[in-house]
Amino acid sequence: ARGRVDGAVGARGSAGHGDVSDDVSDGVTASVIAAEIARQLARRAQDSSICPSEVARALAPEPAAWRALMPRVREVASALRDQGRLRISRGGIDIAPDTLHRGAIRLARGPGFEA
Numbered sequence: 001a002r003g004r005v006d007g008a009v010g011a012r013g014s015a016g017h018g019d020v021s022d023d024v025s026d027g028v029t030a031s032v033i034a035a036e037i038a039r040q041l042a043r044r045a046q047d048s049s050i051c052p053s054e055v056a057r058a059l060a061p062e063p064a065a066w067r068a069l070m071p072r073v074r075e076v077a078s079a080l081r082d083q084g085r086l087r088i089s090r091g092g093i094d095i096a097p098d099t100l101h102r103g104a105i106r107l108a109r110g111p112g113f114e115a
Contacts, residue, residue: 042115
């Protein structure tokens with residue numbers, strides 16, 4: 001069965017970037033990833049950001065495991081951005097969804113952020 005990431009719908013696919021399933025990736029569900037993103041942002045200053053790798057490392061400390069988790073962390077972050085809960089930026093500038101999987105990015109609280 002597929003779950004939701006706090007309002008995200010169904011399975012990821014052609015329906016849009018907001019879709020994220022709660023499928024397990026290396027034993028880590030989308031809900032667990034979303035909760036870790038929220039936890040880390042809540043512990044920082046309101047205008048601070050985090051690197052997606054910080055989330056992956058917290059959930060899978062072994063180098064091979066956290067690196068394998070990175071695409072899933074970015075996917076969940078994209079869904080949270082589509083819900084307005086997260087901002088994704090590069091060099092302090094919000095980036096377009098189609099550039100999410102290239103280069104270094106930062107995650108910050110969006111207007112709908114909830115810890």
